Structure formats: C-alpha cells, structure tokens
Amino acid sequence: MELEIVPYDSGFKEYQTLYEEWFNYADADGDGRFTGTEAIKFFAMSNLSRQELKQVWAIADSKREGYLGFKEFVTAMKAISMAQCGYTISHDLLNSDAVRNIKPPTMEGLEAVLAKRRRKQKDKDLTVSPSQPSPASSWFSSKSTKKVPASSVTSIVDGLKRLYLQKLKPLEVAYRYNDFVSPLLSGPDERSIPGNTVAVQADMPFSGLTSFGTSFLSKFECSQMPHPLLDHITFVDSPGVLSGEKQRTHRQYDFTGVTAWFAAKCDLILLLFDPHKLDVSDEFKRVISSLRGHDDKIRVVLNKADQVDTQQLMRIYGALMWSLGKVLNVPEVMRVYIGSFNDNSMHSLSGPLGNELFEKEQDDLLSDLKDIPKKACDRRINEFVKRARDAVIHAYIISHLKKQMPTMIxxxxxxxxxxxxxxxxxxxxxxxxxxxxxxxxxxxxxKETLSGFNIDKFEKLDRRKIQTVEDMLAHDIPNLLKTFRNPYG
Incomplete structure (x- = not known):
C-alpha cells in the first residue's frame, strides 16, 4: 500500500525564477513568511473576488499557520491561475492533472513594478557586494532564512510557544506538573539515530522521553529519509503488544507510560487488529486505558480481512466491537477500517462486498492520513488548551493537599x-x-506518583498564576486565532 503523493514541483521548475521574484516582492519584510496583511495587497492584483481569494488562502494555508512559506505561495499562485481560467478551485483540483501545465496567473500592474525594482537593483549591484540568498531560494525548507526575533509572533504556533513560556510554564513548574502528568514542552538525510542520541538533540521533539530511562532509550530508534510526505508527517511504530504466555515476560521500561506520552503529542492513533487474534490481552487493555482523553484520535484497523469470508468477517467485526466497548467503556462507536493493507493482498473476500469494500475502506483511511497536516494546527491548539486546563486542575489538587498537611508533627x-x-x-x-x-x-x-514526593514541600495556592492561565484561555488564545485567521474572513 502506498500513499499517492502528487509531486509539488510538477510544472514548477519552468517558472521557479519568476515565482521567486514574485515572492521576494510580496514578502515585504523579507522574513520568508508571506502574511495575510501582505496577501491582501498582493492578491488584489489578480482581480479575483473576495470569496475566491478566501478559498485560495484556505487551500494554500492548509495547516493554518497564518502565513505562507514559498511552497505555499506557489500553491496559491497556481490556485489563482486556475480560478482565472474559470475553474472552481479546491484541494482535489490542485492534485489533478489539470494543474500540471498551468501557467503563472495574470497579476495586473506587477510586471511594471518589478521592472522598476530590477532597474534600481541593477544600479545598486554595481557598487554592492555579492547578494545573499533570497528566502525563496530555500523554498524546500520550512524555516525562514532570516532569523525572526524571539519577541515577534508570526504564526499561531509561535504565539502558542510564547504563551506557554510566559503564562503556562510558570504554573506547571510551581506545582510539578511535569513530574505528575507530562514533561515540560520544548520546542534530511536518510539515517537511523539511536534513542539516546535523539532524546538530546535540540531539533528533535523527543527530549521528554529521557524520563523513561536508558532501558527504553536503548530500544528507541529514529529513522530519517527524504520523502515529501515526511516533511509533514512523522510515523511512530510501537512494538507488538504482548498476549498469552508472552505477557509473563516483563518489559524493562514503562510501556504504557511511553504510549501515553506519544498519544498526547500525536494527531492520529491506529489500533491494529488481526482477525485471527481478537483477544484483548491485559497489556493491550493497559495500553488502551492509557489513551483515555484522546478518544477523538483513535481509529481501529481490522487488517488481513481478505483471509476470511464474508460471514466470518461479520462475526469478527461484531466480536471486535464488543471487545472494544468493554475496554474503552465509552458509548460512542469507534471508526473501524476493514481491509488488507498489504500490496500483495489478493482481496479474496467473496460475495457482494468484495473488492469494493476494501477499496472504499482503504480510500477512507488514506483520506484520514492525508488530512493530518491540514488539521495539525487545530490539534496543537486543542492539545494546548487541554494541557492548560489540566495544569490548572493539577495546581488546585497539589495546593489543596499542601493545605491539609499539619504545621508541626x-x-x-x-x-x-x-x-x-x-x-x-x-x-x-x-x-x-x-x-x-x-x-x-x-x-x-x-497515588503512585504522589507517594514519591513530600506533600509538605509543595507550593501553596497562587491564585495569580492560575488567573494568568485562565485569562490566557479566555482572551489570549482567541485573540491569537483572530490575528492569524484567513485574511478574507
């Protein structure tokens, strides 16, 4: 099974220099981030309607970062060009063959402005040292070529980082949230990196895993390889869950703790089941229990379904739903994908369901995976808000326990x-x-974590810290989202 990735640069190289020049002009402050304010001025040259430009921005800023890098800028240009040709623009259209040979859009008055800039630049180049690379020249990178001041906020993610450091982290530190619930937040060649190395790399998001010790890190490994999909998605593959006699073999690290750590930071969780092994072992129960609070992320995959006939599949599906209902203890029915996610699958399911069922289920699962980058920003906001609320409750609990302790003996x-x-x-x-x-x-x-601490050493209730976080939830985050919303409404 493979994800079909439409090459980003299909039909791009021919116009690369032109798009670079346009981007460098449109990105007025030269930080490699084309903002909504800059878009309103530049996109007006297209003479498209406000509603069309709203859709252009929504498609280009699919991750809702509040700005466009060079790649996203080119996507916007292609969308504008398609709209000018009479197409109703959509995500599917930009992944179709129609866009492969599309020419740059018509931007009224742009060429005259650029011609004037070129003349000025030519005169300046006679006396100035060799020019530095433009932001657009590194379009394949997600980072700006110009360092953005730490005090500036140029995206939703930047804003969340700043709010965390200034308002949420002080509360977490004061009441030891990182010791009880979750570590403090921190901020491409093909290669494999040992877990102990990955955990201490500043540019990797795995420093929190050091709390699980060397026994875990010696078994954790990160593989890197160049692929367009991996610019936006990281896959985490867990070891098989033990069942039967294997459960007697104890792991040398906190397996469910590690699972919970990744669950809090991921966008989608896939639980894989084999039709011949539907029993939910004790370890699997503990793993699923550790996912509570992340029910919206969980999807269930019943793999190798081509190995049973239609009647057996119906019985297996019912048994799986019954088993999951007991373990998850939630009234909502979880989404289950049925199929054989293997390139060598013969799709031997007989009867009217047959290949059509497998193909539809596979398409649905791939759509879910492809939507991850588009929903990544929303999930970050959701997780941040959830973390902030958890930290407030944690502060109340810790300060309450402190208050119950005697003064002397x-x-x-x-x-x-x-x-x-x-x-x-x-x-x-x-x-x-x-x-x-x-x-x-x-x-x-x-209880287990608390037993390792001296309650008397905890902080008393600091209402100012809690109020700061509550104000952040009530005002700062809504204002941040408003600032980086679609500039066309």
Whole structure:
C-alpha cells in the first residue's frame, strides 16, 4: 500500500525564477513568511473576488499557520491561475492533472513594478557586494532564512510557544506538573539515530522521553529519509503488544507510560487488529486505558480481512466491537477500517462486498492520513488548551493537599492518610472550585506518583498564576486565532 503523493514541483521548475521574484516582492519584510496583511495587497492584483481569494488562502494555508512559506505561495499562485481560467478551485483540483501545465496567473500592474525594482537593483549591484540568498531560494525548507526575533509572533504556533513560556510554564513548574502528568514542552538525510542520541538533540521533539530511562532509550530508534510526505508527517511504530504466555515476560521500561506520552503529542492513533487474534490481552487493555482523553484520535484497523469470508468477517467485526466497548467503556462507536493493507493482498473476500469494500475502506483511511497536516494546527491548539486546563486542575489538587498537611508533627501519617483517601480529596477539590469531574487525573496513577514526593514541600495556592492561565484561555488564545485567521474572513 502506498500513499499517492502528487509531486509539488510538477510544472514548477519552468517558472521557479519568476515565482521567486514574485515572492521576494510580496514578502515585504523579507522574513520568508508571506502574511495575510501582505496577501491582501498582493492578491488584489489578480482581480479575483473576495470569496475566491478566501478559498485560495484556505487551500494554500492548509495547516493554518497564518502565513505562507514559498511552497505555499506557489500553491496559491497556481490556485489563482486556475480560478482565472474559470475553474472552481479546491484541494482535489490542485492534485489533478489539470494543474500540471498551468501557467503563472495574470497579476495586473506587477510586471511594471518589478521592472522598476530590477532597474534600481541593477544600479545598486554595481557598487554592492555579492547578494545573499533570497528566502525563496530555500523554498524546500520550512524555516525562514532570516532569523525572526524571539519577541515577534508570526504564526499561531509561535504565539502558542510564547504563551506557554510566559503564562503556562510558570504554573506547571510551581506545582510539578511535569513530574505528575507530562514533561515540560520544548520546542534530511536518510539515517537511523539511536534513542539516546535523539532524546538530546535540540531539533528533535523527543527530549521528554529521557524520563523513561536508558532501558527504553536503548530500544528507541529514529529513522530519517527524504520523502515529501515526511516533511509533514512523522510515523511512530510501537512494538507488538504482548498476549498469552508472552505477557509473563516483563518489559524493562514503562510501556504504557511511553504510549501515553506519544498519544498526547500525536494527531492520529491506529489500533491494529488481526482477525485471527481478537483477544484483548491485559497489556493491550493497559495500553488502551492509557489513551483515555484522546478518544477523538483513535481509529481501529481490522487488517488481513481478505483471509476470511464474508460471514466470518461479520462475526469478527461484531466480536471486535464488543471487545472494544468493554475496554474503552465509552458509548460512542469507534471508526473501524476493514481491509488488507498489504500490496500483495489478493482481496479474496467473496460475495457482494468484495473488492469494493476494501477499496472504499482503504480510500477512507488514506483520506484520514492525508488530512493530518491540514488539521495539525487545530490539534496543537486543542492539545494546548487541554494541557492548560489540566495544569490548572493539577495546581488546585497539589495546593489543596499542601493545605491539609499539619504545621508541626504527624506529617508522615497525614500524608499517608491523604494518599489513601485521594479519591475523596479529589471530590473536595472538585466541589470547592466547581471543576468538571471528568477532567481529573487517574486516581491510582496519581497515588503512585504522589507517594514519591513530600506533600509538605509543595507550593501553596497562587491564585495569580492560575488567573494568568485562565485569562490566557479566555482572551489570549482567541485573540491569537483572530490575528492569524484567513485574511478574507
């Protein structure tokens, strides 16, 4: 099975120099980021309607970053050209054969402006040293060639990073959120990198995995290879879940803890089942339990379905849904993809379902995967908001437990009693601060972590830190989204 990737530069090289010149002109401040404000001025030269330009921006800024890099700028130019030719522009159109030979759009008045700039530049080049590479010359890179000041916010992701450092991180540090729930946030040749190396690389998002120790990192490996799809997606493949007699073999690291760490940071979770092995082992139950709170990301894949006939498949599907219902304990039915996701599959399913079912299911799954980059920004916002709310509840819990500790004697006994009655203490916090019961952490896991700390050493309730985070959720994030929305509404 392969994802069909339409080459980005199909029909591009012929006009590369022209598009570079256009981008360098349109990107007024030269930081390699073509913003909505700059777009309103530049796109007006196309003479398209506001509604058409709204669709152009939505397609080009598919990841909702609030700006266009050079690649996305070229996509916008192609979309404008298609619209000028009378097409109704869409994502599917830009992946069709129609776009392969499309010429650059007509931009009224642009050539006259550029001709004037060229004359000025020619005069300047007589006395100036050799020019530096333009931002567009590194169009294959997602980073700007000009360093953006740390204080500036030029995208939604930049804004979230700044809000985290200034407003959320102080609350997490004060109440040890990173020790209880999730590590603090941090910010292409073909090769394999050992886990211990990956975890300490500043340009890799895996530094939080160091908390799982050398036993895990020695088994963790990162493979890198040049492929257009991997510019936008990282695949994480977990080892097979143990079942039967194999469960007696204990792993040397916290397998479910690692799974939960990745679940909190990924966009999509695929649970793979074999029709001949539908039993949900104890380890698999623990893994699925660790995914709670991320139900919207989970998809189930029933693989190798071509190895059974239609009647067996119906029974297997029913048995799988029943087993998952017991483990997940949620009323909503989870999406299950049925098929044989293997290039060598014979698609031998007999009856009226046959190949048509497999093909439709495969198409649906691929659509889900292809949508990941488009929804990545939305998921980041969603995860950030969820993390902030969890951190606030965590702060309330920790400060409440601190408040229950005696001033002088009997601290050890008081701590033990608090841990034993932690569920009751959670209920007290919920009632006092009017918090949703479903947002509280798992009691047993919290007990286990809490037993390794001295409650008396925790921070008292700091309402200013909590209010800062609540103001961030109520005002800063909505304003950030408003700033980087589609410039055409």
């Amino acid at each position: 009997g601290k050890a006994k008081a701590q033990q009693k608090l841990i034993e009655n932690l569920e009751d203490e959670f209920a007290k916090v919920q009632r006092e601060f009017h918090l949703p019961a479903g947002d509280f952490p798992n009691v047993e896991q919290f």
